[in-house]
Structure formats: C-alpha cells, structure tokens
Amino acid sequence: MQSDWANLPTDVLSLIYDRLPVASDCVQFMAVCRSWRCMKKDGKYKRARLTTPMVFVSERKENTWNAYDFVNNQVLGFQLKLPKTRFCGSSNGWIITVDNFVVTLRNPQYDVKGRTERPSIIRLPPLKPQINGQIRGYAKAHSDYFVIKATMSADPISNSKDCIVMVLYEPLSQLAFIRLGKDTRWTYIDKHGDEIYLWIKDALLIEDKIYAVDSRSRLWAFESTSKSTVDVQLVATGIADRPQKMYLVGSKKKGLLMIYRFSEYRRFTRESRKFRIYELSSNDEWIEKNDLGDIALFVGDNDSVSVVASMHSRCQSNCIYFVNDNDGIQCQHTFDDFGVYNVKSQSVTKPARLRNPVKRTRYPPFMFQPIVYM
Numbered sequence: 001m002q003s004d005w006a007n008l009p010t011d012v013l014s015l016i017y018d019r020l021p022v023a024s025d026c027v028q029f030m031a032v033c034r035s036w037r038c039m040k041k042d043g044k045y046k047r048a049r050l051t052t053p054m055v056f057v058s059e060r061k062e063n064t065w066n067a068y069d070f071v072n073n074q075v076l077g078f079q080l081k082l083p084k085t086r087f088c089g090s091s092n093g094w095i096i097t098v099d100n101f102v103v104t105l106r107n108p109q110y111d112v113k114g115r116t117e118r119p120s121i122i123r124l125p126p127l128k129p130q131i132n133g134q135i136r137g138y139a140k141a142h143s144d145y146f147v148i149k150a151t152m153s154a155d156p157i158s159n160s161k162d163c164i165v166m167v168l169y170e171p172l173s174q175l176a177f178i179r180l181g182k183d184t185r186w187t188y189i190d191k192h193g194d195e196i197y198l199w200i201k202d203a204l205l206i207e208d209k210i211y212a213v214d215s216r217s218r219l220w221a222f223e224s225t226s227k228s229t230v231d232v233q234l235v236a237t238g239i240a241d242r243p244q245k246m247y248l249v250g251s252k253k254k255g256l257l258m259i260y261r262f263s264e265y266r267r268f269t270r271e272s273r274k275f276r277i278y279e280l281s282s283n284d285e286w287i288e289k290n291d292l293g294d295i296a297l298f299v300g301d302n303d304s305v306s307v308v309a310s311m312h313s314r315c316q317s318n319c320i321y322f323v324n325d326n327d328g329i330q331c332q333h334t335f336d337d338f339g340v341y342n343v344k345s346q347s348v349t350k351p352a353r354l355r356n357p358v359k360r361t362r363y364p365p366f367m368f369q370p371i372v373y374m
Contacts, residue, residue, distance in 0.1 A: 051370050052312050053090075053298045053305055055323060055338070055354060056080060058363040066357065070298075070367070071315045073351040080108045084363055088167070088326070089150035090302040093371040096150040096165075100143050101126045103167060105156055108368075122156055124178060127169060129188050146170050148326055151303050153205035156180050164224075166210055172198040175212060175222070189222055192232045201246035204303070211235070213248055213258055217278075217286065236284045241276070245325065247299045251306035254292070256280040259299055259320065263337065270327070270337045273348065275320050292318045292343055301325040302367040318343045324364050335364045 054076070056065040063083055067076040082095065088103075089096040095106045105122040127146065148168040156163045163180040174197060175189040189197055189210075197220065203212035210222040217238035223231045243260035251257055260276040278286040296315050298305040300323040309317035320341040336358045339350040358365055 052296075052307055052315055053302060053321070053367045053369040055365050055367055057354070057357045057365045058084065058361040068351075068354055068357070070321055070351065070354070071312060073353050075353055082106065082108060086144045086326075087364075087366040088147045088301060090366060090368045091151045092153075092155050092303075093369070094152065094156065095366070095368060096152070098144060098147040098150070101128070101146060103127065103147060103150060103165065105152070105165070107157075122180075124165060125185050127167070127176065127186055129169065129174070129176065129186075129190070131171075145326070148173060149202070149301055151203070151205060153207065162208075164205055164208065164210075166203060166205055168200055168203060173200050174198050175200055175203060175210065177210060177224070179224070187224065187230065189230055192230070195232070202248045202304075204248045204250055206250060211248060211256065213246055214238075215242070217241075217246070217258065219256075219258075219280070219284075219286075236280060236286055239278070239286050243276070247304045249297055249299070249304040249306050251295060253295060253308070254279055254289075254306065257289075257297070257306070258286060259297065259304070261299070261322070268334055270324070270334075272322060272337055272339070272341070274346065275322075275341050275343070277343065290343065294318075296321065298322075298367060298369075299325075300367045302369065305369055316340060316342070323367050324358075326364075334359065335361060338365070 052071045055068045055070050057068060058064075059066050059079065063081055065080040065082055067078055067080070068074070069076055083097070085097050085099055087095055088098050093107060095108060097104045097106060103124045105124070107120040146169055148170060150165065150167045152163055152165045154163040156165075160181050164177055165180065166175065166177040168174070169176060176186045177189070178186045191197065197212075197214070199215040200212045201215055203210055208223060212220045212222065214220070218234065219236040221233040221235050241260060244263045245261035247259040247261070249257040249259060256279070258278040258280070260278070261272055262274040262276075263270050263272045277289045277292065279289050281287045294308055294310050294317045296307050296309040296317060296319050298307070298321045307315065309315040309319075320343065322341065323338040324335040336355070338354065338358060339348040341348050
C-alpha cells in the first residue's frame, strides 16, 4: 500500500517539524510537497533562523530555477518562479535584480511557502548618477550590468525603518545607497574633498554603516548623517596583492574578513584555484590567516556569509564555498566556476550533482540564503 505523505494530518506534521534539529532540515522538510510547506501558515513558528546558502540553477522551463543544497550535495524538491534576468545580490532572505536602471527587491520564499499575506516585490527609484554623455551611452547599452552588486541591511518589510539598500555601479565601480521609507532618491558616494571613491571591489552593511574595500584593499567606512552628508573614515590601509575578486565578510567569531579570489582565464572558461584570507586586527591592519577554524564562508554575488560549520549538518569547516559571480559586461565564459575550497589543503572540489545542471544553463547560478521559522 502506497503511503499518502501529502495528506498527513497537520498535528502530525507539526510534531515532525518541531523535532528538526537544524535549519537546513527545515528547508528539506518544506521541499517535500506543497502541503508540507503550507503547514506553518498558522503563525505558530516565529523564531527566524538562517540556513546555509543554497544554489539556484536556471531550468529550461521559462522563469524556473531549481534548488540545490550546496553543503549536502543534494537536489532539493522545489523550484522558484523568477524572471530570467541578472541577479545582482541576495540578502536577508531577498533577491535583488536590476532592469533598465531600476533595482527590484524580490522575496521568493513567500511563494515557496505558500505565504501570500505580504508583498514580495519592491521596486526602488531608478538610479540616476551624474555621469558624462559618453559614459551614459555606454551604461544605457549595458543597463542590466550597470549594477555590479547589491545588498541591504535588514528585511524591508519587517524592518523597513532600518533598511538601507546599497549598490556598486558601473562604469567606475562606485557606491550608492537609499534608505527605505526615508529617501525618495539614491545618495551617491563618489567624492569627499580631494578623495574620489572608485573601483570599489566589495561592500557590506553593518547596522547603519557601509564598509567598502577598494582595488588597493583600503577599507573605508561611510555613515549617512543626513540626506546630503556622509561621514567618511579610512579604517585600514591596503596590502600589495591584486586579486581578480575581493569580498568582505562579517563574522561574529572572526570579526571583519577580506577574501581574495584568484582565478585562471582560458577561452570561454574561468577557474578559481586559490583564495587568501585576511582578518582586520584590533590595530586596524589586515593580517593574513591560514586557518578559519570551525568557520565556513560562502562567497559570490550574494551577501558573503560566515557560519559555524559544526552548527550545520555536513558543512565543512575551514572551507570557502563559492559560485560564479559577475565578471562585468565583457563576460564571455561559462558559469561552472564553482566549488568548495579547502583552506588547509588549498584544493578545490566540485559537488558532483551540481556539475551538469550548471554547465548546461544559459544563465549564471545564484546563491541564496533562505530564512526558516522554527
């Protein structure tokens, strides 16, 4: 006799869900079927927990993305319905897209969980930086890649008064931000006195401050004091190396980390072979680290994430999980530059079940960190 898992009573499902030890198990619970996802609509579960990030890969079907558990090397049983556009970031359970200079915040989890009581799409005012005519024409021709990367400081629904959205934009990789519920247009951080802020490689938001690292690995802190004034502080001077990619990661155990990513380019391929890790010391100096301990990092176009590996089933400690990320307008390579970098052995492995789906896609995969309620 075949079991009817989809029609298990709600009280039985609740007993199962209450005994799940970690957040990643909750994601797999929701992936079983729609009735299991909708089980939590009664509002009983209020404590939000972040899982380890998952990877979403474009499916042949229109506007469909398949979910993969990066850590456990598993195909998950649910899909997202999202437009086939360029994703320039994921943060606080939301995905950030850009289309024709308009930045849009999307929360796909409401659709996944059957939660429809709150809006899942927020469109921000269009970006209009002061750039000259020649650059403006260039930017218009490549408007989907005008935003290099985007992030935000809080959930724009539950914490709308504290939510700041920040973007890095072309053609000189500069910063702009907008405060939801307070601003009607973007603030552009491009110059302060004689210092011009360009070639920013990555940035993150910690409360109401923006921390940004430039191409010389100098660390800057920007804090908005009014609509027209931004306080600027040089936090740390740079170091000599010049990698292809740089990431800033906030870690409760390690403080602020800067990650260097070194890649090799061949015809139609890019392959990341080495990462270097720097920690901001108490003296505001970058100190190279050769061991992350019980920490795992997740880097890409998403918010760079730090987790305690032992708190997540099968998550590898002292490792960096990475996916293909934005290489700019001239990107001509495939999207299979992903894997797990072991800091101790300095080696890269690729989860087997992700290889073929990623290789056959026409769109870059993106990393997304779901929020579950327990």
